[in-house]
Amino acid sequence: MNNFLDTSTKQSSVLWVIDGSLKDQLHKNARLKPAMELVKSGWKVRMITSGTPDDSEHLPITFMKIPWPNIYLFGVIGYYLKTISLLLSGKIKTDILFFQMDSFAFILLVIPIWQKITNKQKYRVVVDYRSLPMDTQSLKGKLRSAAFYLGVFITKYLDVKITAITAQLSEALKVRREQLIGLWPSGAELDDFSDCYGKRRWPEKNEPIRLIYLGVLTEERNLISVIKAAGMAKMKGTNLTVDIVGSGPQKEDLKKRVRKNRYDFINIHGPYPYHSVPDLLSQYDIGILPFPDVPKMNVSSAIKMFEYMAAGMPVLATRIQAHTNVFKDMEFVFWCAETPESMAKAIKKADRSKESLPTFGKNAKDYSRNWSWEKSAKELSIALRRITT
Template sequence: MQKPHLVWVYPEPAQERLDAATWLVTTQELRNSGWDVTLVSRSRTDNGQQTFRDTDIYFIGQPDVYLFSTVLFHIKVIIFLLKAWSSIDIIMFHQMSAPWIFPLKLLRLLSGKRKPLLLMDTRTVPMDMSTLKWWLRGSFELLMNRIANIWVDGQTAITEPMAKAVKIPPEKLFGVWPSGVQVKRFAMAQEKREWPQPDEAIKIIYIGSMHNRRNLMALCHAVEKANNAGLKFEMVLVGDGWERPDLENYAAQTAGRIQVLPPVPHTEIPQLLGQAHIGALPFPDEEQFRVSSPIKLFEYMAAGLPILATHIECHTSVLGNEEFVFWAYGSLMEDLCMALEAIWHARVELGMLGAESARSADQWSWSTSAQKLNAALTALLVKNGIGVLPAVLATRQTDLVSKEA
C-alpha cells in the first residue's frame, strides 16, 4: 500500500516567515510518521523543488504584487494539483487559499471519486479591522470559515478556542494541533547564558511581530518606569511591523536600555535567547490573542527562560500555575510594572525558574503537535473509507492511547 499523500498549500513565502516552523517542522514530522507530504509555498526567488531548513518544499515563484501575486500563485497551485490529482488523498489549506480550493470538491463529486479530500486548517482570526485593507481581508477570512463549515470534508484548528471562535461544527472538526518548538535546537540557548548578579540588569527579550496591537510600547514604558524606580532592566525587541519606527524612536531615548533589532534568521534565535533572562509576551486580552497558540512562548520555555506574560487564555492554558511565569493581570503599563517588580524581587531565583521552564517545554514539542495533526488526517481518511498505511494508523493509535492515559 502506498503512503497517503497530503498536499499542503501555504500561500506565504516560507523563507521569510517567523512562524515557518509551523509548516516546515510539522511536514518533517508527518513524513517521519508515514505520510507523503508535498508542501507547496510561495517564493520571491525560487521555483520548483528546493530544500529549505532541512525540508523539501515545492516553491512557486511569484512577484510581490499585492493581490495579483496571490491570484497567480493559486492559478499555478490549481495546475499543480490537477497534474497530481489521482495521487492526492488530502489537500490541506488555509483561509487565503479557500476560494481557489473550494471548487475542487465539485470537480471531485462530478468525477464520482472519493478523493482528494479537502481539509481547511484555521490558525488565525482577523488581527486588525481598523483600515479598509485589513477590514476586507478579515471579512474575507471570516466568510471563508463560514463556507468551509458547510462545504469542506473536514477542518482542524490551532486551539479549541479558535475552533469555537470560527464556529467549526463538531462533526467537521477532526482535530486541534497547537504550535510547538524544536526542543533540542532551542535548549542550546541554556548553555552560554549567564544569569544576572543581584546588582546587575535583568535582560528581557521579545521576538515576533511589532504591530501596534501587540502592546509593546506599554512594555517599553513599563521597563523605563521600573528603571526610574531604581530597578535594573534592559530589553531587546526583535522583529518587524507597523509599530517598529515608533519603538525605534522611543528606544533611542533610553540610553541603550531598550534596543529594537530587525528580524533575524530562525537559526539565530536560540543564540539571542541565550543572551536574555526573561521572555516577554505582553499581549492584551483580545480575541486574536486569546484563541492563539504563540510559538514564541514555547521557544522561550525550551530556551530555559522564565516568562513575563499577560494573564490571558492563550498563556494560562499552557502555563497554568507554573512558578516560572510572572503574570501581568492586565495589559496596562501599571500591570506590566507590577510583573517587573515581582521579577526583580525574584532575581536570585531566575536560574532555577529557567530550568523549570525548560523541563515544561518537553510536552509542547512540534513532534507532539504533529502527532495530533496526524491523528486528525488519519481520522478524515478512515471516515471516508480511504485506506491508511499501518504505520500511520499505529501513530494515531499511540496518540489516542496517550490521550486516554
C-alpha cells in the same frame, strides 16, 4: 515534476498547499517542522509553495514551486488559480489536500465544490485555521479580513474537514463538531534551543535583569505598555534592560518613544534570522509576552511562547487565556495584566527573584518538552488518520 507526481508508494499521503514561500525562515519552520514529523509518523508529504527551502533536496519531502507574482492581490489569486488548475488536471493523486486558511486561500475551495458538482471525490479536503485576522483597520487589512471570513463561511457549508490551532479558535469560528477532526498547537524545535540554558550567564545581585520581546512589532502586541512599564520600573529602582526585537509597522513609533523619554536601557532592534534566535535568547533572562485580552490574541498559540521555554527562560506574561491554557500555574511565569502599572510590578517581582531565575529557567526548559513540534505534529497526524482509515 515526475517525482512530485509519483504515486508508487502505498503510504497515506498528504498534499500541503503553502500560503507563500518556504524561503522565509519563520514561515519555513512553522510549516516544515510539522511536515517532517508527519513523515516520521509514516506519511508521504508533498508541498506546493511559491519558494522552496534552500536545503529542499536533502529533505524527505517533495516540493513543487508555483510562481507567486509580486503584484498585490493578482499575485496571490494567480498562485491559487494555478494550483487549482494543477489539482483539477488529475495528475496528482493524494489522500488528503491540506491547506491553511489565510486571506485568499478560500479560492482553493473550488476543489470540493467541483468534486460535489461532478460527484467525483479525488481529494479529502482539510482546511486548517491558525489565527484570526490581526489587521482589520487598514484597507488591505479589511480586504484580507473579508476574504478570510468568506472562506470560513464557505468552509462551513462544504463537505470538508477542519483542524485548528486551539479550541478557542474553533469556538470563535463556530466550527461544527462533526467538521472538526483535531487540534494541533504551535510548538518549538527543542533541539535548536537545547544549548541556550547552559550558555546563559544569569545576573548577579547588582546586575540588571535582561528582558526581551521577540516578534512582530504592531499595535496589537501591546508594546507601548512594555515601554511604559519598563520606565515605571526603572523610576522605582529596578535594574533592568529591555530589548524589543522584530519588524513591523510600529517599529519607528517605538523608537521615537524610547528616544523621547531618553530610555537608554531600552533598545529596538530589527529582525534576526531564525538560525540566530537560539544564540540571541541565550543572552537574556526573561521573555516577554505582553499581548492584550482580546479575542484575536486569546485564540492564538504563539510560537515564541514555546521557544522562550525551550530556551530555558522564565517569562513575563499577561494573564490571558492563550497563556494560562499553556502555563497553567507554573512558577516560572511572572503574571501581569496588560496595563503598564501591572507589568511594572511583575518586572519588579522578577528583579527581586534574581536568585531563583536559574531554577525557573530550568523548570521552563523541562516543561517545554510538552510543547514540541513533534508532539504537535503527532496530534495533526492523528487528526488526519481519522479520515483516511
